[in-house]
Amino acid sequence: MSHYYLFQDTRKCIGCKSCEVACKSNKSLPPGPRPCQIITVGPKMIGGLPRAAYTFMPCFHCENPWCVAACPTGAMQQRSADGIVFVDSSLCVGCKTCISACPWGAPQWNPETGKVVKCDYCKDRVDQGLKPACVTVCTTHCLKFGKVEEMTQIRRERHARSVAALESTAF
Amino acid sequence: MEKTVYSLCFMCSVRCPIKVVVKDGQVKWVEGNPSVPGMEGSLCPRGAAGISFLNDAQRLQSPMIRDGARGSGKWRRAGWDEALDYVADRLKPIIDQHGGKAVALGERTQLATHVSQTFLKAIGSPNHFTHDALCKGSVNTACRSLFGLTDAQMGIDYKNCKHIVLYGRNIFEAISVKEVNNLMDALENGCRMTYIDPRVTVTATKAHRYWMIRPGTDLALNYALIHVILKERLFDAAFVDRWVHGLAELQDFVHDYTPQWAEAETGIPAAEIVALAREASAAKPSVVFHFGYRGANHTNEIYFRRSILILNALMGSIEAKGGFFFKKGPGEVGGKPARKLTEQTFAKIDVPRFDKVGTPAFPLPDPAHGVAQMLPHAILNEDPYPIKALIAFRLDPLMSIADTETTLKALNKLDLIVTIDVNHSDIAWYSDVILPESTYLERTDCIQQANGLKPQMFLRRQAVAPRYDTREGAMILKAIAERIGTGQFFPYTSVEELVRWQLEGTGFTLEDFDAKGFVAYGKNQIFWDRKDGIKLKTPSGKIEFVSSLLEKAGFASFPAYEPVPAPAKGQFRLVTGRNALHTHVSTQNNPYLNEQCPENLLWINAAKAAELGIQNGDWLDVSSKCFTGTIKAFVTDLIHPENVFMLHGFGHRSQLAARSWGRGLSDAALQENISDTVGGSPAYHDTFVTVQKASVKAAA
Secondary structure (H helix, E strand, O other): OOOEEEEEOOOOOOOOOHHHHHHHHHOOOOOOOOOOEEEEEEEEEEOOEEEEEEEEEOOOOOOOOHHHHHOOOOOEEEOOOOOOEEEOOOOOOOOOHHHHHOOOOOOEEEOOOOEEEOOOOOHHHHHOOOOOHHHHHOOOOOEEEEEHHHHHHHHHHHHHHHHOOHHHOOO | OEEEEEEEOOOOOOOOEEEEEEEOOEEEEEEEOOOOOOOOOOOOHHHHOHHHHHOOOOOOOOOEEEOOOOOOOOEEEOOHHHHHHHHHHHHHHHHHHHOHHHEEEEEOOOOOHHHHHHHHHHHOOOOEEEOHHHHHHHHHHHHHHHHOOOHHHEEEOHHHOOEEEEEOOOOOOOOOHHHHHHHHHHHHOOOEEEEEOOEOOHHHHOOOEEEOOOOOOHHHHHHHHHHHHHHOOOOOHHHHHHHEEOHHHHHHHHHHOOHHHHHHHHOOOHHHHHHHHHHHHHHOOOEEEOOOOOOOOOOOHHHHHHHHHHHHHHHOOEOOOOOEEEOEOHHHHOOOOOOOHHHOOOOOOOOOOOOOEOOOOEOOOOOOOOOHHHHHHHHHHOOOOOOOEEEEEOOOHHHHOOOHHHHHHHHHOOOEEEEEEOOOOHHHHOOOEEEEEOOOOOOOOOOEEEOEOOOEEEOOOOOOOOOOOOEOHHHHHHHHHHHOOOHHHOOOOOHHHHHHHHHOOOOOOHHHHOOOOEEEOOOOOOOOOOOOOOOOOOOOOOEEOOOHHHHHOOOOOOOOOOOOOOOOOOEEEEEEEOOOOOOOOOOOOOHHHHHHOOOOEEEEEHHHHHHOOOOOOOEEEEEOOOOEEEEEEEEEOOEOOOEEEEEOOOOEOOOOOOOOEOOOOOHHHHOOOOEOOOOOOEOOOOOEEEEEEOOOOOOO
């Protein structure tokens, strides 16, 4: 597992796809591949209100990535320093085995190069101390990038605020 | 070599502050300006597609002169001198023979609009018009009728809002980044959001209350809300006593507009209307009834927008934290605004405008913007006089003015059509000459006077040299002016020189913008004193529920509500709108945005679709009085049965914009050119269409 976690604060996501466009622009990709993608489910009426899920799907950078194990050329790799899973395109022969192996559809096909492209958390940016492209430009800052243990804090603090009733408590 | 340039986005008209990273003459990265609250890196998807726009080969690359019939698509590339000479050689005789008034220039309001206005003033033409009237002319007039100030002079303190009511203001899809983030912060802090729209949008999916209102009846809802607020004395009495003129007249007027009456008209239960009135009142004055962004739906538009503003006045949410505020200019802190070329002295123009704005025929719309949709009528009927030439500056009359076929007929009557644009727009396709403008990443622009709670100035800076043979609009108009003998009104040799001239006397220099992309006149937010300090510009100095502006022009302040009839059998009210991926008619050909959203679909209610035998994805023929076109069906429960809906901006006719050409259907082609003749907006949602499965593309 990579040391990082890309958390989507679903309450703030508006499904605008800024993340997808910024990702593609940063990687200069042609139409087709989407290393990250927002999948909208709904809207449907839930308890009299329309509700939709805007679900962010990057690569999850698994601890034991099946795509790396499946890759016959060694193009698909995991960085030892931080666990980021990336593809070295100079070694990729376009066999698509990683696409078959990944249960979540993370590796994408680039028709222009005939090779695979995937989310690498913008490792070049991360190495410069920056956030991934999608996280940096996210319209509502609903995408957060950091250490896994930091990311769970957002929901805990929000929940605490919602159950706290300072005005009407004696404690 | 890497450098950072602070600038302003222009993928839409919001002009978000951006940070641009340039390496070896190429734009490598764009993000929201990190120093600006609400931006902090953020971009909307259109802003994120900026680099692909810059590098797109399917945008205008050089001047072009028509080499065949108009709209035939036969062009020859020309040098700038040849193209500018071509324009001047035709413009000069028109001005000499018919006067400057025979020349009209339409544009989307932009940072160099004072240059365009100067161009026309110099030739003695009153016929400058902007896109604004098409978008929100009646909102502007409504604001002036109540406050003596325009909508552009008002802002919303989203961040501190406790309850916001949105009437089709699809704030999470028609995105202004700062507004979205400030509202997100408010929601995180417990702000309630009520969303009213005949169609479920992304905004609806985030709302605490959603009403699928019967289309066209929002005014009835508001009169009932006002009825409840006055009856139960839910208003801010101190504020209303001090600032409102005409409360008694309003009280008499809404007497019969009960929640029960509104329930029958709107489909919203009376008890829920009462509940909203009480809930909003509990949040006052930090409550916003949003007056809208686009406000161009119905022939009574001005009265609907007034009713929203009246609700805010009753809540005391004017010049209040978490409510509306009036934007403060540099004068508030003893500063000076940037100069404009229009401060020069011009010969007086004493002919009326082509749209008759400011005359008894059309007294109230803002002459600073005009009424664009009157252009086809003026040209076709030579009423009030012949128009012979049109300069279309990044405004596309063919896709923005309703009833494209009639607009085309009118344009064909012109002796000269010049387009200044960045895109292969439809108006470019039908022009005689195309003068390509440099994109926002390739040009420096005039100063943005950003009035608000804190007056500031922002600047668009050139990040890279033009990719193609393009120029800044301010330089293009100057070059034409020099060729027709009015060059003396354009005393600059570069846009940078023009900006330096603008900054004279402000106490700021161009270099002051280097560090962050903006300068501020002061540090603190300015709210006027709510007891005595609100500087209203109405004759009474009050918020005029009974409006001297309206009444002097012969219009009632409170005309009786006219019931909205259901569509005739087999007909639907056509409604249009936006999503996050496209700006008006200008981004549909962008490689990334086109990939995400290549065409529009016709939303139709599932029960109605079943009656017509229509299934999801079917090709449909949609017919209005003006046009019949084909579009694919999106069958859904999430739209009112009286409506059909399509996104604005599709169905492009320019074949040189190959990705968007012929994709989807143009709403403007279907819409009838009718207006709110008091406020000035078009009534885009007062067109009815029939829908049936298409005969031709049914198998596709």
